[in-house]
Amino acid sequence: MNRFLLLASVVIALNVGAAHAADAPACPPQAAPLSGELAAEAKRDARDHGFLWRITKDGHSSFLYGTIHAARPDWMFPGPTVLEAMRSSDTVALELDALDPDMQGRLAASLAAMRMEPLPVPLARRLEQRRTAECIDAEGWARFPPEFQIATLTLLAGRRDGLDPAYAIDVVLAGTAREMGKPVVSLEAPEGQTDALQMPTRAGTIALVQSGLDDLDAGRARPLLRRISKAWVDSDYAELSRYTAWCGCVRTPAERAAMKRLLDDRNPTLAEGIDTIHAAGHSVFAAVGSLHLFGPRGLPALLKRRGYKIEQGVFAR
Numbered sequence: 278m279n280r281f282l283l284l285a286s287v288v289i290a291l292n293v294g295a296a297h298a299a300d301a302p303a304c305p306p307q308a309a310p311l312s313g314e315l316a317a318e319a320k321r322d323a324r325d326h327g328f329l330w331r332i333t334k335d336g337h338s339s340f341l342y343g344t345i346h347a348a349r350p351d352w353m354f355p356g357p358t359v360l361e362a363m364r365s366s367d368t369v370a371l372e373l374d375a376l377d378p379d380m381q382g383r384l385a386a387s388l389a390a391m392r393m394e395p396l397p398v399p400l401a402r403r404l405e406q407r408r409t410a411e412c413i414d415a416e417g418w419a420r421f422p423p424e425f426q427i428a429t430l431t432l433l434a435g436r437r438d439g440l441d442p443a444y445a446i447d448v449v450l451a452g453t454a455r456e457m458g459k460p461v462v463s464l465e466a467p468e469g470q471t472d473a474l475q476m477p478t479r480a481g482t483i484a485l486v487q488s489g490l491d492d493l494d495a496g497r498a499r500p501l502l503r504r505i506s507k508a509w510v511d512s513d514y515a516e517l518s519r520y521t522a523w524c525g526c527v528r529t530p531a532e533r534a535a536m537k538r539l540l541d542d543r544n545p546t547l548a549e550g551i552d553t554i555h556a557a558g559h560s561v562f563a564a565v566g567s568l569h570l571f572g573p574r575g576l577p578a579l580l581k582r583r584g585y586k587i588e589q590g591v592f593a594r
Contacts, residue, residue, distance in 0.1 A: 304412035305436035308443030311350060325356030326510050327446070328517070328567055329590035330577050332555070339555045340366060341576055343517075343567030344446040345509045347432055347502070349439045352510065353449045358592055360453075366562035368554055369454035372547070373470065374463045376451045384467035391422040391475050394482040403490050404430075411436075423482055424474050427489035434493060435502040450564050464550035464563065465543065473538045476531075484531040497525065509567055512592050518571045541574045548579040 311319060328343035340362045355363065363369065373380050396404065404426060408415040411433045418426060432442060454461045476482040492498045501524060508516040520526075527533045547565060554561040563576075570576050577587045 303410075305433070306439075308436075308441040311353075319351060320354045322351075323354040323356045323360075325358045325592035326352055326512060327359070328509075328512060328514060328570055329359065329362060329592070330570070331362075331588040331590065332551075332577070332580050333586040333588070334555065334584055337555075337558070337560055339551065339559075339561040340563065341551070341570060341580075342450075342562065342564040343509070343570045344450070344564050345506055345567060346445045346447060347435050347440040347442045348444040348446055348506070349441070350444055353444045353446065355450065355453060356592070358590065363450075363453065363457065363459070363562045366560040367459065368559045368561045369450065369459045369461045370464050370551060370554060370561050370563040371447055371451060371461065372463070372465050372565050373467060374451055374461045375445075375448045376455070377461070377463065380463055380467055384471070387468045387471040388421060388425060391425070391471055393422055394476075394479045396423055396483060396486060400483065400486060400490070403494075404486060407490060407493055422475065423486045424476055425471075427486050428474065430493060431489055431498050432502075434498045435506075438499060438503055440502055440506055447564060447566075454562075459562075462550075462554065464547050464565070469543070469546065473543055476535070481531050481534075484529065485535065488529070488532065492525070501525070505567075514571075514589065517567060520568060520571065540568060544569055544574055544576055544579060548576055548583070551576070552580065552583055 327345070328341075330341040332339050332341060342359060342362065373384070375381070395401075404423065405415060405419070407430050408418055408426070411430055413433070418429075421429075435441070451461055476485055492501075504523070505517070505520070507513070521536075527536055547563075547569060551561060551563045565576065572578065577589075581587050
């Protein structure tokens, strides 16, 4: 189930080549844009969710905030504590700024440059059947690499439970920062995210797609999406810190290697980016996928080793 770790990459790529649900009873519901009145109501009633740390060094503080990349409409907007952390910061940093046209174009180009490893015919047919089941443009999506397809299909399975990438927290934060007049920076290069997504060998690609389809076909993907989204909504630090114990995502050498590439190998780059902004005298609100924030190689641990004082936030309930 390590596809779930790819949410940031998948969501931003969806803005480049969006999936289109067909008008059929078996298709998941399409995300509906919030009207001005509904959006204003949602902002007014927003509650705090997710995971927040204050990090302090050299006499000033910054923030780490853990997001999810597929959500429900009533979770979209930041609650009062998160908003205050954003307001008190002078820079907002995201893995990738999904609203930056340059980032969008570079990600599209990077996806197009990924190797297209051929799949065995039976596996390719299963992948096509899953695209049909999720009601996406099968012909259009077939041009994407298999790793990206299985990551996206796993994410899209959550739409039947109301979890949609159209309501991604990262994208809303990018928009909120702009409304506040805050500069938004990307902590990673799009090319780095697609490099992390690409399996190093054809055998690895086949194994990743195989296990992903097995999880989807056996009905294991949706419960995992629901569980991790509940942990995020409840700000359940203990639950998410045990993620590898219940995710079913480190069962094989290929899955363990993918986990390392997608989290452990990227976290030093994220930490370096945050530290560079903070060390320049800025207070940064850094929002990244929540799984980047836990464990001995998570961002709080890495920044603590860089000399930061780390304080875990608690939201009122």
